[in-house]
Each structure stands twice: as structure tokens, then as C-alpha cells.
Amino acid sequence: MTRQHPVLRLLLLSLFLALAFAPFLFPGTKSVATASRICIFIVLAASYDIMLGYTGIVSFAHTMFFAFGAYGVAIPLSRGWIGWDAILVGTIVGAALAALVSAAIALLSLRVQKIFFSMITLAVASLAQILATQLRDITGGEDGLTFSLPAELQPSFRFLADPIFGVRADGRLIGYYLTALIALALFLLMQRLVASPFGTVLQAIRENEFRAEALGYRTIVYRTIASAISAAIAAVAGGLMALLLRYVGPSATLSFDVMTDILLMVVIGGMGSLTGPALGAALVVLAHYYLQPFMQMGFDSLADVRILPALIHPDRWLLWVGTLFVLIVHFFPAGIVGAFRKH
Amino acid sequence: MKPVAPYLLLPVIMLLAFPLMSGPSWIALTVAGLAMGMMLFLMASGLALVFGLMDVLNFAHGGFITLGAYIAVSVLAPLTGWVNAGSWELNLMARAAAMLAAAIVSGAAGLAFEAIVIRRVYGAHLQQVLITVGGLIVADQLIVAIWGTQPLPLQKPAVLRGSFQLGGAAIETYRMAAVVLGLLVYAGMHFILNRTRIGLVVRAGVENREMVEALGYRITRLFVGVFVAGSALAGLGGAMWAQYQETVTPAIGAEMMILVFIVVIIGGLGSIGGCFTGALLVGLTANYIGFLAPKLALGSNIALMVLILLWRPRGLFPVGGR
Amino acid sequence: MADLLLTLSGVHTHIGPYHILHGVDFAVPDGEVTMLLGRNGAGKTTTLRSIMGLWTPTAGQIRFAGQDIAAMATPEIARLGIAYVPETMGIFTQLTVRENLLLATGPAGFKPHKLAEVLALFPVIELKFNQQAGGLSGGQKQMLAIARAIIEDRRLLVIDEPTKGLAPGVIVQLIEGFQRLKAARTTILLVEQNFEMARALGDSVAVMEDGCIVHRGAMADLAADTALQEHLLGLSLGALQ
Numbered sequence: 044m045t046r047q048h049p050v051l052r053l054l055l056l057s058l059f060l061a062l063a064f065a066p067f068l069f070p071g072t073k074s075v076a077t078a079s080r081i082c083i084f085i086v087l088a089a090s091y092d093i094m095l096g097y098t099g100i101v102s103f104a105h106t107m108f109f110a111f112g113a114y115g116v117a118i119p120l121s122r123g124w125i126g127w128d129a130i131l132v133g134t135i136v137g138a139a140l141a142a143l144v145s146a147a148i149a150l151l152s153l154r155v156q157k158i159f160f161s162m163i164t165l166a167v168a169s170l171a172q173i174l175a176t177q178l179r180d181i182t183g184g185e186d187g188l189t190f191s192l193p194a195e196l197q198p199s200f201r202f203l204a205d206p207i208f209g210v211r212a213d214g215r216l217i218g219y220y221l222t223a224l225i226a227l228a229l230f231l232l233m234q235r236l237v238a239s240p241f242g243t244v245l246q247a248i249r250e251n252e253f254r255a256e257a258l259g260y261r262t263i264v265y266r267t268i269a270s271a272i273s274a275a276i277a278a279v280a281g282g283l284m285a286l287l288l289r290y291v292g293p294s295a296t297l298s299f300d301v302m303t304d305i306l307l308m309v310v311i312g313g314m315g316s317l318t319g320p321a322l323g324a325a326l327v328v329l330a331h332y333y334l335q336p337f338m339q340m341g342f343d344s345l346a347d348v349r350i351l352p353a354l355i356h357p358d359r360w361l362l363w364v365g366t367l368f369v370l371i372v373h374f375f376p377a378g379i380v381g382a383f384r385k386h
Numbered sequence: 387m388k389p390v391a392p393y394l395l396l397p398v399i400m401l402l403a404f405p406l407m408s409g410p411s412w413i414a415l416t417v418a419g420l421a422m423g424m425m426l427f428l429m430a431s432g433l434a435l436v437f438g439l440m441d442v443l444n445f446a447h448g449g450f451i452t453l454g455a456y457i458a459v460s461v462l463a464p465l466t467g468w469v470n471a472g473s474w475e476l477n478l479m480a481r482a483a484a485m486l487a488a489a490i491v492s493g494a495a496g497l498a499f500e501a502i503v504i505r506r507v508y509g510a511h512l513q514q515v516l517i518t519v520g521g522l523i524v525a526d527q528l529i530v531a532i533w534g535t536q537p538l539p540l541q542k543p544a545v546l547r548g549s550f551q552l553g554g555a556a557i558e559t560y561r562m563a564a565v566v567l568g569l570l571v572y573a574g575m576h577f578i579l580n581r582t583r584i585g586l587v588v589r590a591g592v593e594n595r596e597m598v599e600a601l602g603y604r605i606t607r608l609f610v611g612v613f614v615a616g617s618a619l620a621g622l623g624g625a626m627w628a629q630y631q632e633t634v635t636p637a638i639g640a641e642m643m644i645l646v647f648i649v650v651i652i653g654g655l656g657s658i659g660g661c662f663t664g665a666l667l668v669g670l671t672a673n674y675i676g677f678l679a680p681k682l683a684l685g686s687n688i689a690l691m692v693l694i695l696l697w698r699p700r701g702l703f704p705v706g707g708r
Numbered sequence: 709m710a711d712l713l714l715t716l717s718g719v720h721t722h723i724g725p726y727h728i729l730h731g732v733d734f735a736v737p738d739g740e741v742t743m744l745l746g747r748n749g750a751g752k753t754t755t756l757r758s759i760m761g762l763w764t765p766t767a768g769q770i771r772f773a774g775q776d777i778a779a780m781a782t783p784e785i786a787r788l789g790i791a792y793v794p795e796t797m798g799i800f801t802q803l804t805v806r807e808n809l810l811l812a813t814g815p816a817g818f819k820p821h822k823l824a825e826v827l828a829l830f831p832v833i834e835l836k837f838n839q840q841a842g843g844l845s846g847g848q849k850q851m852l853a854i855a856r857a858i859i860e861d862r863r864l865l866v867i868d869e870p871t872k873g874l875a876p877g878v879i880v881q882l883i884e885g886f887q888r889l890k891a892a893r894t895t896i897l898l899v900e901q902n903f904e905m906a907r908a909l910g911d912s913v914a915v916m917e918d919g920c921i922v923h924r925g926a927m928a929d930l931a932a933d934t935a936l937q938e939h940l941l942g943l944s945l946g947a948l949q
């Protein structure tokens with residue numbers, strides 16, 4: 044690991060501490076759910092960074108892989124097979140499927156051009172979206188699937204009679220720490236991966252494909268493996284998301300909005316650093332919770348001006364996100380992490 | 387030099403579908419497929435040429451399709467009288483006004499988009515994809531801010547509404563009109579590309595940009611022209627598709643872009659002939675399968691793309707050394 | 709001494725992070741054939757590409773007919789009257805032979821007397837005139853590339869290793885063609901590994917090594933001095949002789 048700027052280290056440390064003690068620092072159902080969401084999106088954004096930042100390939104199917112895991116968990120649970128084994132099996136099947144599909148797309152397209160991968164993932168992801176709404180019997184269609192969790196994860200479950208530092212020792216607390224620990228484990232795993240010889244080769248390929256090819260590395264093999272790993276990890280994040288929401292549906296897991304969020308997280312934070320996307324994930328999730336209501340306030344107060352309200356209506360969230368995105372790609376392609384690296 | 391097999395794919399698909407349905411359905415679906423293919427060709431041709439010439443893949447291309455569709459709606463709204471008049475002159479004028487406006491506004495938007503966004507990311511694929519995706523989000527949102535999210539109705543001109551009989555099949559007049567217009571545009575493009583100096587330079591530039599510059603041609607200027615023309619055609623395609631569907635939603639561009647990408651991958655990025663063949667293939671497949679097994683329509687096009695990529699990894703008609 | 713049509717002084721060129729040319733100095737006199745020699749990887753192609761603006765020099769001057777072209781864009785440089793035949797020939801394989809030539813003509817198209825001249829120089833081009841250029845043999849492609857460079861009057865021809873990979877018979881034809889151009893006092897900057905050809909055509913010569921010019925002089929002097937040839941150009945040329 045390269046040495047990090049002190050401010051950056053401070054930011055990362057605070058993020059880590061905030062997430063480690065979130066239920067105690069920010070009690071309340073909503074803020075703990077927000078913290079869970081941050082953990083999940085850290086994994087999702089970091090796994091996307093393995094594609095975008097470490098192999099230089101833009102995929103539009105990351106939400107599809109995310110959804111594979113989410114539906115993998117939701118399908119057995121919603122059919123009454125409620126248990127830890129169901130969750131485990133669902134996640135593994137989802138992850139395996141994600142890895143397979145991702146590898147297939149990579150093998151098919153990377154023989155020609157990286158850009159083919161982007162186009163094909165876009166097509167396949169929209170097919171997945173259509174299938175998720177059409178195959179009602181399996182996916183619940185537009186409405187999605189709702190389900191209940193194993194007893195140990197339910198709010199009514201108590202593993203201690205007394206509260207810990209004023210926080211109820213219930214299934215929610217277990218759920219949060221389960222999510223946070225799995226997220227931490229996956230994040231560390233990804234850091235190991237990119238620091239390993241495998242990760243070094245990926246970066247060499249990204250820097251100079253022809254040189255890497257000349258040195259005898261089969262670039263397509265490396266990229267295919269990277270895309271499979273990235274997809275599988277996204278699926279695990281999807282499984283966690285299903286547990287958090289106790290619901291899975293096309294708009295929550297598969298929509299282009301989720302894909303936009305992931306792109307934004309990785310680009311804001313800084314591609315090719317893993318820690319950058321982690322910061323980006325925290326920022327974007329927080330912005331969703333706290334900035335969008337803020338736009339509503341602005342909208343309400345400006346309701347009688349003509350054009351402006353249409354632009355700051357909360358539904359126009361994406362307009363600003365998109366503008367920010369273009370500006371960042373253009374002016375700060377290395378994101379937050381890159382901004383600290385220079386000085 | 388030119389491979390023959392890719393050209394045979396179209397008749398093969400048409401023949402394969404023939405025994406699976408009745409004669410009149412086959413005729414109707416073939417016309418519908420060709421009509422859809424022509425509109426797809428309009429939308430895809432600019433994307434393919436821009437990529438071939440400058441190695442730029444514009445993910446925001448769908449924005450021009452959406453824009454064209456909405457411009458058509460806005461132009462036709464005050465012209466309802468002309469659209470509904472029985473007189474084909476008035477019909478034609480309304481229609482021409484809508485399509486011309488769609489093409490001009492989309493072309494102008496293309497000019498601005500090239501100058502503001504595309505020009506900064508030549509040669510950097512990763513940034514290109516990211517920045518054009520960002521541009522697409524912004525464009526879509528602006529369109530929603532102006533026209534709203536509700537689907538807007540759009541009427542076909544009165545004279546193009548009905549259908550006529552052909553070989554026992556009822557053929558929608560509008561589809562025939564789309565086929566004719568598509569053929570006209572294709573013929574026009576074919577003429578420009580193969581019979582004019584500009585076309586010669588474009589074809590040469592797709593193959594080897596550096597050499598064209600070393601011969602004294604300012605290819606960046608040419609590229610702006612092609613980009614604008616491609617955007618205008620996308621807007622025209624969007625306007626036609628919207629009239630065909632008789633309704634416009636903000637998602638129209640995104641939906642069509644999926645098919646457009648399939649078209650250019652199948653056709654081989656950078657080739658106009660390939661783009662044309664690819665568009666017709668996708669249009670026909672979508673209609674045949676949409677009839678035989680409606681739920682498989684998009685899936686069938688993706689399957690078609692996968693099969694073609696397995697057979698010819700660079701598409702049916704690859705161009706240049708890239 | 710003839711006027712200098714092209715002068716490079718202190719040209720440095722980087723390709724990405726690599727520093728390839730380290731201060732190249734030499735000149736091309738008007739109406740003469742200047743040979744640029746050197747081992748593989750010496751930087752000859754990079755020098756020609758820097759002249760054409762296909763790489764932009766990071767330092768130094770390139771003067772052509774009195775103006776500095778070092779920072780100009782490729783099309784502008786070409787429009788000053790420089791024709792370039794790259795090492796890879798730059799034939800458009802999807803176009804016909806005719807279209808390849810047409811691209812190099814002015815807005816009015818072919819000038820009949822120039823076309824006749826070119827076809828007389830390389831008769832094979834007339835035979836294949838309406839065929840796709842991708843179907844030509846390597847030697848035919850090279851002739852087409854040179855024909856394209858002379859289909860209009862140019863002030864300078866910049867040609868990169870035209871004999872590379874060609875059969876001896878074809879090389880003889882090419883040398884003949886160049887000799888006619890030389891007789892017409894065409895100014896040529898020619899990169900060549902084939903020393904026979906260099907000796908036959910060159911008026912003056914510059915030799916490159918590791919991105920620098922290491923020798924400049926009259927071709928006749930170098931041709932007479934085998935020890936110097938051995939020293940400058942090494943075994944690759946010795947094997948050819």
C-alpha cells in the first residue's frame with residue numbers, strides 16, 4: 044500500500060470508527076439502516092472498482108450481479124424456507140451465477156474490444172430487468188418479493204435481557220454487525236487481491252495493454268477472472284441488501300438509478316484505490332438521506348418561481364448528480380483520493 | 387475480398403421464419419421488421435460512423451433519439467389540424483415540419499455536446515464512456531424537466547393511419563412509409579459515402595485516421611460534421627419511432643439504445659453497410675420472435691448478437707485495423 | 709550549395725513517458741535526395757513522424773520553406789506541400805487503387821498529365837486501377853503509396869523504408885522509379901536500410917543512433933569509406949552487401 048495523506052487517513056479512520064460503533068453513536072432504526080446501507084455499498088462500490096479502476100473496463104451489469112445475490116436470498120426466504128442455510132445457499136448460488144455470467148460476457152467481448160463489454164453488459168442488464176418483471180412466478184414481478192428473516196435477525200429477538208450502553212440487544216443489532224463484519228471481511232479480501240501478484244498484473248494491463256501482452260500475460264484471462272470475482276462479490280452485497288430490506292424488487296436492485304449511484308461512488312471517491320470508492324459510498328448514501336430532503340425544502344420555498352423549482356424538485360436529484368459526475372470525470376478524474384495524493 | 391456469408395444472413399432469417407407462420411402474417415411481420423430495421427438504422431448509423439472515424443463511442447447517443455421524439459411531439463401539437471386533415475399535402479407538411487425540426491434540434495444539440503463534452507475525451511475510452519454516461523443522465527433529466535414523465539400521445543398523419551392489402555396481408559401504411567424513407571436515407575448516405583469527396587475521406591478516415599491527416603485533410607472538422615449528422619439522424623429516427631408507437635416516454639431513447647448497440651455490434655462498428663444489415667436483422671428478429679414468443683423478443687436479439695459474435699468476433703463487417 | 713528546404717535543429721520527441729529523440733539536427737537541401745540511415749530502433753521513423761506532426765516535438769525547431777512547423781497540426785504540414793509515405797505504407801485497403809490516388813489529388817481531381825506520368829512510372833497501377841487496394845501485393849502497395857505521394861506536385865517527399873520486406877526484383881523497380889524522380893530534381897528525404905539503394909540514390913546522408921544524428925556528409929564519402937560504414941551502420945548492412 045502506498046502511504047496515504049494524513050487527512051485521507053483521518054477520513055478513513057473516522058469512517059471505520061463510525062461504522063464500527065454506529066448503533067451506539069447514532070441510535071435509532073433509521074440511522075442504523077443507513078449505516079448498514081453504507082457498509083453494503085462500500086462492498087458494492089469497491090467490487091465495481093476492481094472492474095473500473097483496476098482493469099479499466101466499464102460494466103453496466105453490476106446491478107444485475109447485485110440482484111443475483113439479492114434474489115438468490117429472497118427466493119428461498121419468500122417461499123417459506125426461512126433459515127441460515129437458505130441464506131447461505133441463496134448467496135452462494137447467486138454469486139456463482141454472477142461469476143459465470145460475468146465471465147461469459149467477458150470472454151465473448153474482450154476478444155474484440157473493452158468497449159464491447161460495456162455495450163453488451165448494458166444490453167444484458169436491461170434483459171435482466173425485463174426478465175425480473177416478467178417472470179412473476181419466480182421474482183414477484185414489479186412488486187418484488189417480501190419475506191421474513193430467521194428469528195435471530197428479527198427485532199423481537201433478544202440475545203441479552205439488558206440493553207448494551209442503552210441500545211437494545213436485539214436481532215437488528217445482530218443484523219447490523221453481521222452486515223458490517225461481512226463487509227469488512229470482503230473489503231479486506233479485495234485489498235489483499237489488488238495488492239497480490241494478480242492485482243499487480245491487472246494494473247500493468249491497465250497501464251499498458253500491449254506491453255503486458257508482450258510480456259506474455261494473457262490479458263483476456265486476467266480480465267475475465269477479475270470480472271468474475273467482482274461480480275461474485277457484488278452478488279454477496281446483494282444478499283446483504285436483501286436481508287437489510289427484507290424485500291427485493293427490480294427498482295431497488297436492478298434499476299439504472301442504482302447503477303448511477305455505484306458509478307458516482309467510485310468516481311467521486313477515486314477509481315483504482317478501493318478506499319476511494321469506500322469514501323464515495325458513504326458520501327453518496329448520506330447525500331441520499333440528507334440532501335434529497337433538503338432539495339424538497341428548497342423546492343417548497345421556491346414553489347412560486349417559474350423555472351427554478353422544476354430544476355431543484357427532489358425528482359431532479361439525478362440532474363445534479365449527473366452534472367456533478369461529468370464535472371468530476373472531467374476535472375478530478377482521480378476523485379477525492381487523487382486530490383489528496385497530489386499534495 | 388468481401389465475405390459473402392454475412393449478406394446471406396438476412397434472407398436466411400426470412401426463410402427460417404416462413405414455415406413457422408401463415409403467409410399473410412409472414413408478409414406483415416416482414417414489412418414491420420423492415421420498417422423497424424430502417425428506423426434502427428437511422429438511429430445507429432451516426433453512432434457507427436462516429437466510432438469508426440474517431441474511435442469515440444457516445445453512450446449519450448440515445449439522448450438525441452429522445453430529444454427528436456419530443457421535438458416531434460411539440461411541433462405536431464399545434465399542427466393537429468394539419469395532421470388530421472384528409473389532405474395528404476397538409477399531412478405531409480406537418481410530418482415534414484416535425485421531422486425536420488427533430489433532425490435540426492438534435493443536430494444542434496449534437497454540435498453543442500461535441501464541443502462541451504466529447505472533444506475533451508478523445509482517445510481516452512474509459513473517460514469517454516463515463517463522461518457520456520454522465521451527459522446522458524443530464525440530458526434525460528433536462529428532457530424530463532421540460533416535457534415531464536407522463537407519456538405524451540402522438541398521432542400518425544391521417545393518410546398514413548390505415549393499412550392496405552398485400553398478398554392477403556394487411557400492411558400498415560405507416561410501416562411502408564418508414565421503409566421508403568429509410569431506404570431514401572440509406573441511398574442518400576450511400577451516395578455521399580461512395581460518390582463524393584467527403585464520403586471518400588470519411589471511408590478512408592475510418593480505416594486510417596493518421597494517413598488521412600497526412601494527406602492534408604482536417605479530420606477533426608470532418609468528425610464534427612459527422613457527429614452532427616449522426617445526431618440529426620438519431621433525432622429523425624426518434625421522431626419516426628415515436629410516431630410509429632403513437633406515444634413518447636422519456637425512456638424511448640434508452641430502450642432503443644439497447645437495440646442500437648446490438649445493431650452496431652452485429653454490424654461491425656464503423657461500417658455503414660454492416661449497420662444497415664445489422665439493423666434489418668434486429669428489426670426482423672424482434673418482429674418474428676415478438677409474434678412467435680412475445681416474451682422472448684429482447685432476449686432473442688441478445689441471443690442473435692451472441693451467436694454472431696461467436697461466429698465473427700468483430701461483427702459481420704469489421705472495418706479498419708483496430 | 710542548394711537552399712535548405714527542411715531543417716531540423718535540436719529536435720526532442722517524447723512518446724508517452726519515453727524520451728526517443730535527443731536533439732536531432734540535420735537538413736534536406738532543395739532538389740536533392742537526402743538519406744536518413746541507422747540501425748533498427750535508432751529513431752528514424754520517429755524523426756519522420758515528428759516532421760509530419762504525427763508526434764509533436766517537445767523541444768527544438770523544424771523549419772520548412774522558411775516557417776517553423778514543429779507545433780503545427782499534421783494536415784497543415786501536409787498542405788505546405790509535404791507528402792509522406794509511412795513505413796506501413798498507409799494504403800486504404802477497403803478503397804480501390806483509384807480512390808487511394810484520388811485522395812491525394814486537389815479538389816479538381818486527377819490532372820491528366822500527372823496521372824499519365826505516374827502510370828508510366830508504375831504501369832502495374834493501371835492494371836489494378838479499379839480493384840480494391842487490399843488485394844495488392846506488398847510491392848504493388850508500396851508503388852501505390854509512392855504514386856500517391858507524387859500524383860500532385862509536392863515540394864518534399866518523406867519516405868520511410870520503401871524496400872522493407874520486398875523481393876529483390878521489386879526493389880530494382882523501385883530504385884528505377886526513384887532514379888527518375890531524382891533526375892527530375894524532386895526533393896526527397898528517404899529512410900532506407902538497403903545500402904545499395906542508398907548509395908544509388910543519395911546525394912547527402914545523415915546517420916542516426918539512439919535518437920541522435922551521429923554522422924552527416926555527402927553520400928559519396930560514406931560510400932567510399934567501408935570502415936565508416938561498418939562503424940556507423942554495423943552488421944545489418946554488412947550482411948546485405
Ligand SMILES: Nc1ncnc2c1ncn2[C@@H]1O[C@H](COP(=O)(O)OP(=O)(O)O)[C@@H](O)[C@H]1O
Nearest residue numbers: 723726728746747748749750751752753754755
Ligand atoms: N509508439 C511507441 N511507443 C513507445 N516507444 C516507441 C514507439 N514507437 C517507437 N518507439 C521506440 O522509439 C525508438 C525508435 O523507434 P523508431 O523511430 O521506430 O526507429 P527506427 O525507425 O529507426 O527503426 C525505439 O526504441 C522504439 O522502441
Ligand SMILES: [Mg+2]
Nearest residue numbers: 752753754795
Ligand atoms: Mg522505422
